[in-house]
Amino acid sequence: MKHRTFFWFILPTLTAMILFIALPIVSVMIQSLFVQHEQVLVISKSCGPFGCQETTSIDTEATAALREAQPLGRFNGLGTYFDRSHLATAEVAEIWRTSEGLGSFLPGLMDLKFYKAMIFTLTYTFTVTPLVLILGLAVAVGVNNLPNALRGVAIFISLLPFLVATIVGSMILSWMVDGEGIIGATLQNIFNDPTLSIKASTPLMWIMLIVYGVWHTLPFSFITFYAGLQTVPQDTLEAARVDGANKWQTMINVVVPHLMPLVSFVTLMLLMDNFRVFEPIISFQAEAHAQSLSTFIQSDLKEAGNPLYASASATSMLTIIGVVILLTPVLIRTWRDFNRKAH
Amino acid sequence: MAIKAENRLTTLKVVSYILVAIWLIIAAFPFLWTVWGSFKVQGDFFSKADWTNAIYGIFTTRETGGPFTLNGYYGAWIEEEFWRNVINTTVIVFFTVVISLTFGTLGGYALARSGYRYAFWLLMAALVFRAMPHITLVSGYMLPFFEWNIWGLKGTSIIVLVAINQPFTLWMLHSFFLNIPKDMDESAMVDGCTRFQAFRHVIVPVMWPGVITTGLFSFLLAYNDYAVTSMLLSKPNETMVPAVASFLGTVQVQGNIMFAVAAVVSATAPLFVLILFFQRQIVSGLTAGAVKG
Numbered sequence: 001m002k003h004r005t006f007f008w009f010i011l012p013t014l015t016a017m018i019l020f021i022a023l024p025i026v027s028v029m030i031q032s033l034f035v036q037h038e039q040v041l042v043i044s045k046s047c048g049p050f051g052c053q054e055t056t057s058i059d060t061e062a063t064a065a066l067r068e069a070q071p072l073g074r075f076n077g078l079g080t081y082f083d084r085s086h087l088a089t090a091e092v093a094e095i096w097r098t099s100e101g102l103g104s105f106l107p108g109l110m111d112l113k114f115y116k117a118m119i120f121t122l123t124y125t126f127t128v129t130p131l132v133l134i135l136g137l138a139v140a141v142g143v144n145n146l147p148n149a150l151r152g153v154a155i156f157i158s159l160l161p162f163l164v165a166t167i168v169g170s171m172i173l174s175w176m177v178d179g180e181g182i183i184g185a186t187l188q189n190i191f192n193d194p195t196l197s198i199k200a201s202t203p204l205m206w207i208m209l210i211v212y213g214v215w216h217t218l219p220f221s222f223i224t225f226y227a228g229l230q231t232v233p234q235d236t237l238e239a240a241r242v243d244g245a246n247k248w249q250t251m252i253n254v255v256v257p258h259l260m261p262l263v264s265f266v267t268l269m270l271l272m273d274n275f276r277v278f279e280p281i282i283s284f285q286a287e288a289h290a291q292s293l294s295t296f297i298q299s300d301l302k303e304a305g306n307p308l309y310a311s312a313s314a315t316s317m318l319t320i321i322g323v324v325i326l327l328t329p330v331l332i333r334t335w336r337d338f339n340r341k342a343h
Numbered sequence: 344m345a346i347k348a349e350n351r352l353t354t355l356k357v358v359s360y361i362l363v364a365i366w367l368i369i370a371a372f373p374f375l376w377t378v379w380g381s382f383k384v385q386g387d388f389f390s391k392a393d394w395t396n397a398i399y400g401i402f403t404t405r406e407t408g409g410p411f412t413l414n415g416y417y418g419a420w421i422e423e424e425f426w427r428n429v430i431n432t433t434v435i436v437f438f439t440v441v442i443s444l445t446f447g448t449l450g451g452y453a454l455a456r457s458g459y460r461y462a463f464w465l466l467m468a469a470l471v472f473r474a475m476p477h478i479t480l481v482s483g484y485m486l487p488f489f490e491w492n493i494w495g496l497k498g499t500s501i502i503v504l505v506a507i508n509q510p511f512t513l514w515m516l517h518s519f520f521l522n523i524p525k526d527m528d529e530s531a532m533v534d535g536c537t538r539f540q541a542f543r544h545v546i547v548p549v550m551w552p553g554v555i556t557t558g559l560f561s562f563l564l565a566y567n568d569y570a571v572t573s574m575l576l577s578k579p580n581e582t583m584v585p586a587v588a589s590f591l592g593t594v595q596v597q598g599n600i601m602f603a604v605a606a607v608v609s610a611t612a613p614l615f616v617l618i619l620f621f622q623r624q625i626v627s628g629l630t631a632g633a634v635k636g
Contacts (some may be wrong), residue, residue, distance in 0.1 A: 001538065006453050011451060275476065
């Protein structure tokens, strides 16, 4: 295709992506370097019969005017990145100095907002992803063994948790595990502890969010693997059977290697989606127990009447860096593949 | 030896059946429970004392005179004016899907037919864009949108959703167009068509299966979105999903949590119908990128 025609064909989509994905990233970068103006203070001297007094008051009008004139705020350099609610270098160094070993270092780190969010996000991503891969494969093999008539029904049911809006799906589960909901109440009966509440305990809340994540994304890996299973070469299976391999050995040595390219595709998708975990925390109203990087950004933006753009932007930049680090292996591999094909 | 292998095979099968059964129950039960419970009163939906109340509707009968009630739906749709959110969702989703597909088909076609290196780089950039958490982009929109006074409008959200949709749409349609033989449009061009005429008269008539599948996913993305719609829409323009989320806060305080339950069921019902009719396309779309590698 000629360069000119290519340009006209790609123009609408490219414009949309540049304007609303690339430029916002630039805008985030710029915003993160600025910080809101301080309030303008006026010192007025009032002299009375008992001498003069200095009073400091906030000049609201001047503050508003200044904020109006320069909505970005004043330049702060990388200050926001290293402040207490982000990388908090000073605090981390302090905790490191006073703690003995990793055992007391980590809890100290959990007191810092940004690290708390990052630790949750990483824990979530790296527990949900492997669980979903393994369970998805197991369910796919199971469904593949089912009679044909039942497979369609199984896929239909499986698609529900995946396609329902995350916020709606997690709301449904959150009602069920509520202390008065069916699962919550049953758990209280089983453990005979009427005060047991998933929503009141941090470890239980983390487990609940991870369980939700598995419930929500398992269908994706299941369906991809199920489609892959349909393409396993029959003669290789036959050959393995003739050679005396049992079902388990065939599975490990024939089926799994055949699915390997799918595994890396599914892993990539899961990592991307799990890293931005956001809605379940809102639906479970779990902000007190678990913050992810995304909810951290959202809570800064929602700050009543006075959104903390600088703080939100700095977290966003750090999150984007995280995404890029996560994707680097994939990008390098695709680049190598492309070059190999080109030569 | 043979018997042992046979035995193992059956145990493996039984285990896998049990696993599938457990999964299907876990997948379906929350939906069945919530749909059933949405026709009850709160005392039955949250039946701490005895869960069978929720099935027989003891409190519902006591409070309303029958085992089923539409109070939740009445409250959500009429009192809380959920119908407004339904209309907003319809408008926003419709335009997002139509515009995404128009942009996406043109771009995806160009990427599939261009052998140059920059096409590859565009696809890579789209992959990175696809991975951006939407909320990070939202924090980039807020300040400029407030400054330009376009925050809160439906049109703003539509164009933002279109843009966020593009990376995915491009990848999907790109792989569909790769499957349409090059010879088709190239022979049309040999016969004197321009590239655009070839696209219009040769490719457009055969591209619909791919476009419909991609459209389903654009639909789902726009319909289910929370990060963008909750932050960029003003209250009167809110769509269903952020409305449901904000219900959660307000109606819980008033003791009208059944309104939220009814709204959740109302928002899920269209998806149920969608899966019923388009299951095959959804499955093929999910695996399209994967199976071809």
